[in-house]
Amino acid sequence: MKVEILSVGTELLLGQIVNSNAADIGSRLALAGLDHYHQAVVGDNLDRVAAAIRHAVERSDAVIITGGIGPTQDDITRESICAAAGVEMEFSNAYAERLRSWWARRDRPMPETNLRQAEYPAGADLIDNPKGTAPGLRLRIGPAWVFALPGVPQEMLPMVDGSVIPFLLEASDRAGAAIESVVLRTYGESESRIAEILDDVFESSVNPTMAFLASAAEIMVRLTARAATAEAALDLIVPFEQEVRERLGRLVFASGMEPVESMVLAAAGEHGWTIGTAESATGGLVAARLTAIPGASATYRGSIIAYTTELKHELLDVGGAMVQDLGVVSEQTAIAMAQGGAVRLGVDVCVAVTGSAGPDPLELEVGTMIVAVRTPDAVKAKTLRLPGDRERVRTYATTAALQMLRLALAGEWWH
């Protein structure tokens, strides 16, 4: 069962939004073991959407279209499906009634334009949208199944999980089609260095395959195998995974996709320690990543963001003399921030980040970032020199701070 994704929206072509929908659907197709080889994006143009649908149904068994089924004038996916399938538009009185009562329940008058959402290409079944007003569509064009879903992720993804993927699994006779992946995540070496270490391991292997992916400061190694069952696919991966782990040693810090911030919270919890953060140049990014994890409040207490020298002094007890002697940004300052943060926040573990993210150099070269970690066992700092612009420097420094927190909590302090 080959499934492809067609995203409709001029805002995607213009780069006003990023196509996270295709990524979210793609990861779900992989998990379900459905083949997925193509994604396409077209703008809000009837002829081009229709042509893209026709091209997709020729090479794939199913096409998931997202976007263009909302209530506004630029939503033309329904019309494009009619054109591609050569069918007329029909109107569902039952759905129109549902739309009216949806708005009535919210005590708001329904904009009349919303009635467009009760239109559907002849022959299509409507797919229930539990989170919104635009129903999805499912119909056959030639031998392929075509699904049209809303572009809003909060509405679209529950429909993919609840309707589209169960339907495709049911419709496919996919004996021998399980795909399994193991992802080993590394920290501390470049992508090309890791590729070199593993160069010969996969030389003669087509199943499993190996791929590399750099994500901020982390490099992922992905092993993917295909077999009759999920168990058989995983069995194929085992010896390769073992070899990769042996060669990479401590560079591998995780398998799977659990973010490092979640590992940090769990590790601190095991010690019975609370965590706080003291940030300057990263301006809240470390705190934001830790608090993005549900249940963070069991371990994480808070943060002081001191964006000025005075606040470093007043709120983090970074000494005035020290600031004068050592400059605002030094390993000693970062250590003082981590110590002061631990006291002021009343936490066992505190990570501090300071430095120069650019674009204008302060007393340090842009990209020089300093991270300090304080635990009940020790306190230590490290200076990083990061390439790129302000956003990249801040993002990499945030990942580095979380990775160093992880290392410190594991007792693997750096040198």
Next chain:
Amino acid sequence: MKVEILSVGTELLLGQIVNSNAADIGSRLALAGLDHYHQAVVGDNLDRVAAAIRHAVERSDAVIITGGIGPTQDDITRESICAAAGVEMEFSNAYAERLRSWWARRDRPMPETNLRQAEYPAGADLIDNPKGTAPGLRLRIGPAWVFALPGVPQEMLPMVDGSVIPFLLEASDRAGAAIESVVLRTYGESESRIAEILDDVFESSVNPTMAFLASAAEIMVRLTARAATAEAALDLIVPFEQEVRERLGRLVFASGMEPVESMVLAAAGEHGWTIGTAESATGGLVAARLTAIPGASATYRGSIIAYTTELKHELLDVGGAMVQDLGVVSEQTAIAMAQGGAVRLGVDVCVAVTGSAGPDPLELEVGTMIVAVRTPDAVKAKTLRLPGDRERVRTYATTAALQMLRLALAGEWWH
């Protein structure tokens, strides 16, 4: 000159990363007035990449390929171009020498696998990569130009700006091909309500066109016109923009893409006021957005993130009795946080956010978020009820906090 984008990488299909490259290139093509109707994604598979290239050169005048030209074994874009163009692979001794000296300058041994980057399809010109080791490629397949660039954005985008777009502009005889867009950004009403207000304005207009885009709590209205020159295109937009602005009134808060956090910093600067933040449920996201703006330190001083009741008390002076009487999360608490934050951070303006982002309900229903803003003129709070999961609630509350900060700084307090 029709330009399309082909992104190569199995990690995109698997949803392990989001295709921000296509968005970044797309926005640059739009700015340059180059037509851009299609984007496609394929995995690291020689046959499928070659087929995608052949399909693209049939319908477009230029194809920008990103990804798959790195040093590792899964990088197969060069081979795929050879297959699509029907040419042999050649080897550049000159580039091999450059690679060796690049690594030598960094005092590191070059992994031998990097030499693959000196290979190129016969007939291709190498495009200089100022930020990395993998050169880009440019060659003709049939009547179309094909460009291959690295997948790493920090290397790829300077090559698009410095080489690809200037080349395409030079190569195109695009009289009458200027595209101009005006984006009006609104806050305070739903997409369908705004579409209804504007329903008849564009009914008979094909130039300019109108499109809507929801981005967190903001709805953008984009007017796009095409004409012989940029000036003529903008002239076409003027009367429509005027009508849209009249109908939407104060809902429109900006044209263009300047983020609200940047507008907030500028507005505070005009008053001569400093800004601080006091966050609970958003855990640093408001601070992170403000400090992402270069030069934020001129206005922004810092933040206290109090993720526990005790820290709200200790660091923000939120009274113990109040917490007991009113619950941890109330408008009174948010106001006390904003007041306490202003004092402790020594700032004129402080925004506070507290609430319940989920997934587990605290004493409040999940999605109930409270924002308070304190300026030297007044202090006021507002309770929001936001749908969606933890990530969405935190993101929307962050945008709402910045929007309310903007309104307060403009003296437009809510009721």
